[in-house]
Amino acid sequence: MFAVSLGDDGAELRPLEPWQAEEFLAHMDRGREYIGTHIALPDFATDLTSARAFLQGYADKTAADAGRIYGIWLDDTLVGAVIFRTFEPAQGNCEVGCWLEEAAVGRGLITRAITMLIDWAVDVRGMHRVEWVASAENTASTNVARRLGMTRDGVLRESYLYRGVRHDSEIWAVLADEWRAARVGR
Template identity: 75%
Template sequence: MFAKSLGDDGAELRPLEPWNAEEYLAHIDRSRAYIGRFIALADVATDLPSARAFLQAYADKQAADSGRIYGIHLDGTLVGGVLFRTFDAAAGTCEVGCWLEESAVGRGLVFRAIRVLVDWAVDVRGIHRVEWRADTGNTASLKAAERLGMTREGVLRGSSLHRGTRRDIEVWSVLAPEWRKHRHE
């Protein structure tokens, strides 16, 4: 178990593992309506077995080196998270994602946590392309991608079915050389 400080405000990044299912479910229950506006995460963990199964799926992805999930904790409380939704070291590509409780918005937590993930992916694992996908209506997520120095590549029209409605998804990315240059500016 590790915890990586995200600054001097009590924010930490920690792995989310199956044994964290109760904490994870309590977090989702506190923020289900807010988180569920744009992503299916809130619909996946509806009880303790489904929360544990979701976290186990990411434990399995980590064991297969195809994904990882981390919780953002503020003063010891789980308030959000970041993940490698996909991770393909052989191809040099991955997709990052995030979510937060409404009470944690506006503190730069996602920005700081995603920087940790992208730094590790690029510097340690040799990832060349990091993607970010977000619902076109999720302006906070799109602003985060831009702030991270990513480039908007386009819109996948009607590509996501969320709660019975077809949604457009924006694709953003940053390449390793761009990341290295941007983070030092």
């Protein structure tokens, strides 16, 4: 296994795999209410079996080159994750996503981790377009998209039903040439 440092604050990015289901479930239990504010994941990872199934789904996506999941550990505690929710090498498109426990918010962990994912997607895998989809109400998420230099492509009005309420989705994206040009200034 490998771990990639996210900076000098003890944060690391590591693959998150089915054998870590117990740790993943403990993370979900700690962050269930906060994480569930905008995404349904906590509603699906409710016990060891469902947590393992979720991680196995991403292991299967990794094997099919269709998605990936990486945990964010802070001082050896799993506090969040970043994902390639979709990964389409033939089309050159992918979608990144994330979540974080409330106790780990405000440290730049997501921005740093997603930057690593986009660098890899663009530089190593030759992705042309990287998307970010977020609830229009999730300002923390859309602020990350802005910090990453993404452009808001549009809003899908009332595009998904979550806990009985219809929500708008914002679609943000960065193209490979834009990403490379912005990186020169970093």
